[in-house]
Amino acid sequence: MKFKLVPLAAGLVLSAGVAHAATLDDVKARGSLNCGSSVSLAGFGQPDDKGVWKGLDVDFCRAMAAAIFGDANKVKFVPLSAKDRFTALQSREVDVLARNTTWTMSRDTSLGLQFGPVNYYDGQGFIVRKKLNLAKAEELAGATVCVQTGTTTELNLADFFRSNNLKYEPVVFADADATVKAYDSGRCDAFTTDASGLYSERLKLTNPADHVVLPTIISKEPLGPAWRQGDNPWGNIVKWTHYAMLTAEELGVTQANVDEMAKSSANPDVKRLLGTEGKFGEGLGLPNDWALKIIKAVGNYGEAFERNVGEKTPLGIKRGLNALWTKGGLQYAPPIR
Amino acid sequence: MSMSSDMNTMGIGFVRTEQAPTLSPPASTVGIIGWARANLFSGPVNTLLTLVGILIIYIIVPPVWNFFIANAITVGKDRTECLVEIPGACYPYLVARFQQFIYGFYPEAERWRVNLTALLCFGSVAWLLIPATPRKSWMAAFFFVAFPVLAYILLSGAFGLPKVATSLWGGMLVTFVISIVGIVVSLPLGILLALGRRSKLPLVKLFSVIFIEFWRGVPLITVLFMAKTMLPLFVPEHLAPDQLLRALIGVALFSAAYMAEVVRGGLQAMPKGQYEGADALGLSYPQKLIFIILPQALQIVIPGIVNTFIGLFKDTSLVTIVGIFDFLASIQSSLTDPVWATPWTAFTGYGFAALFYFVFCFGMSRYSKFMEERLARSHKR
Numbered sequence: 194m195k196f197k198l199v200p201l202a203a204g205l206v207l208s209a210g211v212a213h214a215a216t217l218d219d220v221k222a223r224g225s226l227n228c229g230s231s232v233s234l235a236g237f238g239q240p241d242d243k244g245v246w247k248g249l250d251v252d253f254c255r256a257m258a259a260a261i262f263g264d265a266n267k268v269k270f271v272p273l274s275a276k277d278r279f280t281a282l283q284s285r286e287v288d289v290l291a292r293n294t295t296w297t298m299s300r301d302t303s304l305g306l307q308f309g310p311v312n313y314y315d316g317q318g319f320i321v322r323k324k325l326n327l328a329k330a331e332e333l334a335g336a337t338v339c340v341q342t343g344t345t346t347e348l349n350l351a352d353f354f355r356s357n358n359l360k361y362e363p364v365v366f367a368d369a370d371a372t373v374k375a376y377d378s379g380r381c382d383a384f385t386t387d388a389s390g391l392y393s394e395r396l397k398l399t400n401p402a403d404h405v406v407l408p409t410i411i412s413k414e415p416l417g418p419a420w421r422q423g424d425n426p427w428g429n430i431v432k433w434t435h436y437a438m439l440t441a442e443e444l445g446v447t448q449a450n451v452d453e454m455a456k457s458s459a460n461p462d463v464k465r466l467l468g469t470e471g472k473f474g475e476g477l478g479l480p481n482d483w484a485l486k487i488i489k490a491v492g493n494y495g496e497a498f499e500r501n502v503g504e505k506t507p508l509g510i511k512r513g514l515n516a517l518w519t520k521g522g523l524q525y526a527p528p529i530r
Numbered sequence: 531m532s533m534s535s536d537m538n539t540m541g542i543g544f545v546r547t548e549q550a551p552t553l554s555p556p557a558s559t560v561g562i563i564g565w566a567r568a569n570l571f572s573g574p575v576n577t578l579l580t581l582v583g584i585l586i587i588y589i590i591v592p593p594v595w596n597f598f599i600a601n602a603i604t605v606g607k608d609r610t611e612c613l614v615e616i617p618g619a620c621y622p623y624l625v626a627r628f629q630q631f632i633y634g635f636y637p638e639a640e641r642w643r644v645n646l647t648a649l650l651c652f653g654s655v656a657w658l659l660i661p662a663t664p665r666k667s668w669m670a671a672f673f674f675v676a677f678p679v680l681a682y683i684l685l686s687g688a689f690g691l692p693k694v695a696t697s698l699w700g701g702m703l704v705t706f707v708i709s710i711v712g713i714v715v716s717l718p719l720g721i722l723l724a725l726g727r728r729s730k731l732p733l734v735k736l737f738s739v740i741f742i743e744f745w746r747g748v749p750l751i752t753v754l755f756m757a758k759t760m761l762p763l764f765v766p767e768h769l770a771p772d773q774l775l776r777a778l779i780g781v782a783l784f785s786a787a788y789m790a791e792v793v794r795g796g797l798q799a800m801p802k803g804q805y806e807g808a809d810a811l812g813l814s815y816p817q818k819l820i821f822i823i824l825p826q827a828l829q830i831v832i833p834g835i836v837n838t839f840i841g842l843f844k845d846t847s848l849v850t851i852v853g854i855f856d857f858l859a860s861i862q863s864s865l866t867d868p869v870w871a872t873p874w875t876a877f878t879g880y881g882f883a884a885l886f887y888f889v890f891c892f893g894m895s896r897y898s899k900f901m902e903e904r905l906a907r908s909h910k911r
Contacts, residue, residue: 272859
C-alpha cells in the first residue's frame with residue numbers, strides 16, 4: 194500500500210496547480226505516440242503471426258507517428274476494449290483513439306471528446322447466400338434474419354423493414370459467434386451487422402465463396418479517430434494526417450514514387466503537400482516534410498485501404514463509400530493551401 | 531473355536547487335521563466382471579447412473595476425438611487448407627501463432643531471455659517441490675531473493691541488455707509472471723494479515739481487518755480497471771507505475787486478502803493447547819509461530835491455499851480487459867485474423883487454451899494432494 198500511496202500523494206500535490214501540457218508536447222517529450230487500438234478487429238487493428246500490428250486504424254497511428262517523429266515505429270499500441278476505450282482517452286492513457294469508433298452526436302457532445310475525420314464509412318449491411326440471387330436488401334421480404342440482440346444493429350434492422358413496409362422474422366442471439374454459426378447452419382436467410390464486420394465474419398463460414406454481401410447499407414456508421422476536446426492543435430494533427438493521405442491519393446502520390454515526386458513534380462498541389470513549397474507543417478507544429486514522411490511510411494489512403502482490407506486481402510472489401518469523392522465516394526480532403 | 535473344543539470334549543465327531551483347500555472365489559466377484567458388478571452395477575441406482583455415464587461418454591468423446599485427432603488438419607500455410615466441410619482442428623494456425631502465444635510481442639531477438647528466465651524459474655520450482663532434492667534452503671534463498679532480481683533484469687532489461695517495455699510482454703509469459711508473482715507475494719502477505727487479524731494490538735488488528743475486507747469487498751475486475759484508468763487521473767504521467775506493474779500489485783494484494791482468510795481458518799483450527807504448550811515451553815512469539823503453530827496450521831489449510839492459487843492462476847485471464855495481452859487474450863486476438871479465420875479456428879484456439887489451463891491447474895491440485903498425504907503422517911483429517 195505504501196508503495197502505491199507515495200507516488201499518488203506526490204501526484205496530487207504536483208497536479209493540484211499545474212494544468213496538463215498540450216498533447217503534442219507530451220508526445221514529443223515521451224518520444225512515442227500512445228495509440229488506442231482495437232484488440233482483434235480483422236483489417237483494422239490486430240497483431241499478425243509475427244506479433245506486428247496490422248490494420249487500417251493501426252496504419253493511421255503509424256502515419257501520425259511518422260508525421261510527428263519522422264519514424265512510423267515510434268508508436269505504442271494500447272489495445273482497448275469497447276468498454277474502456279473512452280475512459281482510456283479521457284484519462285490520458287492514450288493520445289489518440291483509432292479503434293473503429295462510430296462518431297455519434299451523443300459521444301461527440303457528452304464525453305469530452307472530439308471526433309476526427311472519418312477514415313472509414315461503415316454501415317449496416319446484409320450477407321446472404323449467393324444462390325438466392327438477391328440484388329439488394331429490399332428483396333429480403335419475408336426473410337428470416339440472424340441478428341445479435343441488444344445492439345443498435347437490431348434496432349436498425351427493425352427500422353429498415355418497417356420503413357420499407359416489409360415483413361421479416363428476426364432470429365436473435367446473444368453473441369456474435371452464435372449468430373454467425375446460426376446463419377451458417379441455415380437457420381436464417383440473411384445475417385446482418387456492420388458491413389466491415391460482415392466481411393470478416395464471412396471468413397468464418399464453411400464456404401465463404403457461397404455468400405455475398407449485399408450492396409444495400411441501412412445505417413450510418415462513420416468510423417474515425419477521437420481525441421480529447423480542448424486540445425485543438427493536437428486535433429489538427431489528427432485531422433491533417435488523414436487529409437494528407439487522401440490528398441496524396443488524389444494527386445497520385447504513392448509510397449513508391451513519393452521521393453521522386455518531392456524532387457521533380459511541378460504540380461503546386463504536390464509541392465505544397467510534400468513541403469517543397471510553403472510552410473504548412475509549421476501550422477501543425479511539425480516539420481515541413483510531415484506529409485512526405487506519412488506517405489513514405491504507410492502510403493496514401495488508397496494504398497493503406499487496399500493493403501489492409503481491400504479486394505486483394507482475404508477480407509475483400511470494395512472501396513464503395515470510401516472511394517475518393519472524385520470516384521463516387523465520400524472521402525474528401527480540404528485543400529492544402 | 532469354541533464349537534470344535536466342545537466337540538472334542540464330547541468325544542464324537544470329526545476333527546479336520548488339515549486345512550480345506552481354498553476354493554477360488556466365484557467368477558462373478560473377480561476380474562473385470564466382479565469389479566464392474568461391485569462398482570458399476572451394484573444396485574438399480576448405480577446401474578442407471580453407469581448407463582447414463584456411458585451415454586454421456588458416447589455422446590461427447592467421439593466428436594471431440596474426431597475434431598481434435600481424426601479430422602484435424604496438420605499441415606497448411608493459411609486458412610485455405612483449414613476450410614474443410616468436416617469439422618477438424620486447424621493445427622497449422624496454432625503452429626503459426628505459437629510463438630505469439632508464448633511471448634506476445636516480445637522482440638524475437640531477445641526471446642532467449644524469456645526462455646532463460648523460464649528455465650531458471652521452473653527449474654528452481656521443481657527443485658523446491660520434489661522432496662528428494664538436497665539443499666532446499668539454498669534453493670529457496672535463490673528463488674525468493676536472487677531470482678526475482680535476476681528475472682527482472684533479464685525480462686525488462688538492464689546492464690547492457692536492451693530494454694523491453696512491458697507493453698510488449700504477452701502470452702504465457704504474462705500469465706506466468708502475474709500468477710507466480712501473485713502466488714509468491716500473496717502467501718507471506720496473507721500469513722502476516724491473518725496473524726494481524728488475530729493480533730491483540732488494536733491498530734494492527736484494525737489495519738488487517740480493513741485491508742482484508744476492502745480487497746475482498748471489491749471485484750478483481752474493478753481493481754484492475756481502477757489501476758488502469760483511474761490512476762493516471764490522479765498521478766502525473768511520469769510518476770504512474772507501469773501498466774503491468776499496476777495489474778501485478780492489484781492481483782497480489784487481492785489474492786493476499788483471500789489467502790489471509792484461508793490461513794486464519796488454519797490458525798483457528800489449532801487446538802488452544804498448542805498455543806499454551808508453546809507458551810509453557812517459554813518460546814517467544816516468533817518461535818511459537820514458526821516452530822509450533824504455522825507448520826501445523828498451514829498443513830491443515832493446504833487445500834484452501836492451493837484452491838486460492840488455482841483461482842489466482844485462472845483469474846489472470848481477467849487482465850485482458852485492461853489491455854494486457856495474457857495467454858487467453860493472445861489467442862482471442864488471433865481468432866479473427868483474416869489469414870486464419872475459418873469456422874474451426876475458434877474451437878482450435880479455445881481447445882488449446884483449455885488444455886493449457888487444465889494441465890497447470892490439475893498439476894497444482896495433484897501436487898497439493900501428494901503434499902497433504904506426505905505431511906499427514908501423524909493424523910489424517
